[in-house]
Amino acid sequence: MFVIQMYKMGKVIAIANQKGGVGKTTTTINLAASLAALEFKTLIVDADPQANSTSGLGYNPKEIENSIYECMVDGVKPRDIVIETDLPFLHLIPSHIDLVGAEIEMINLRNREGKMKESLEDLIKDYDFIIIDCSPSLGLITINSLTAADSVIIPVQCEYFALEGLGKLLNTIKIIQSRLNTGLAIEGILLTMYDLRVRLSNQVVSEVTSHFQNMVFNTIIPRNIRLSESPSFGVPAIAHDSESKGAISYLNLAREILAKNGYVTQD
Numbered sequence: 001m002f003v004i005q006m007y008k009m010g011k012v013i014a015i016a017n018q019k020g021g022v023g024k025t026t027t028t029i030n031l032a033a034s035l036a037a038l039e040f041k042t043l044i045v046d047a048d049p050q051a052n053s054t055s056g057l058g059y060n061p062k063e064i065e066n067s068i069y070e071c072m073v074d075g076v077k078p079r080d081i082v083i084e085t086d087l088p089f090l091h092l093i094p095s096h097i098d099l100v101g102a103e104i105e106m107i108n109l110r111n112r113e114g115k116m117k118e119s120l121e122d123l124i125k126d127y128d129f130i131i132i133d134c135s136p137s138l139g140l141i142t143i144n145s146l147t148a149a150d151s152v153i154i155p156v157q158c159e160y161f162a163l164e165g166l167g168k169l170l171n172t173i174k175i176i177q178s179r180l181n182t183g184l185a186i187e188g189i190l191l192t193m194y195d196l197r198v199r200l201s202n203q204v205v206s207e208v209t210s211h212f213q214n215m216v217f218n219t220i221i222p223r224n225i226r227l228s229e230s231p232s233f234g235v236p237a238i239a240h241d242s243e244s245k246g247a248i249s250y251l252n253l254a255r256e257i258l259a260k261n262g263y264v265t266q267d
């Protein structure tokens with residue numbers, strides 16, 4: 001594939017939903033790996049103390065000394081802690097468990113909602129895409145992620161209570177748009193863990209698409225074993241089994257996002 005036209009450099013996309021287990025980390029790793037496979041320079045920022053993006057890419061969070069938190073609070077330069085992963089075009093700012101205390105320590109900081117934006121600023125020009133894996137909360141670190149972001153992807157699991165909490169998230173996004181980051185757009189709602197055999201999955205797809213219409217990505221991520229097992233190999237699905245439905249669906253998502261952002265690509 002080659003790129004004919006290039007638009008904005010360094011687009012920052014937050015992957016957010018305060019609900020746990022909806023596919024944020026899986027989307028972060030596999031979307032980023034797909035963009036990298038298409039030769040777009042991509043940085044993952046792991047902004048979750050659970051550090052699942054970090055471990056899912058094969059790094060032990062216990063061995064990580066500096067994370068985005070030290071950048072936000074202690075003035076560590078993100079450039080100094082970026083890990084170049086084994087995959088070409090894919091870099092990572094890892095996380096570790098100490099992020100848990102970050103929210104409390106950050107309360108008294110000046111511009112406490114804008115710390116991540118400040119820290120990432122000098123890196124942005126080095127990448128085509130920066131993907132932030134948010135934690136399952138709407139706390140200060142997630143607010144920081146949404147303030148630093150140009151857009152947000154909201155993964156929604158095709159399960160019972162799929163829409164639960166979505167109103168609160170959209171409301172938080174509205175507040176951030178009006179007070180902290182007027183440029184924040186919704187990149188799209190992503191349906192995840194779709195199971196063809198389960199009627200409920202279809203119900204969720206029709207419910208979400210009829211409610212949110214063109215906010216919903218055309219690409220739907222199926223439930224796929226390769227997506228759930230690849231983190232235990234420390235690689236994205238595309239590196240574990242590039243022919244798998246999971247890997248291909250995230251590649252399709254990457255292409256959909258590229259097209260939506262004005263990149264014209266050709267096979």
Ligand code: ADP
Nearest residue numbers: 020021022023024025026193222223224227228
């Ligand atoms: P979150 O980051 O929102 O908590 P994860 O991405 O960690 O969610 O996903 C929760 C669990 O579901 C993980 O065990 C993950 O491997 C699994 N999972 C996520 N997406 C899929 C999928 N499309 N197919 C199969 N398993 C998935």
Ligand code: MG
Nearest residue numbers: 024025048052
């Ligand atoms: Mg996660």
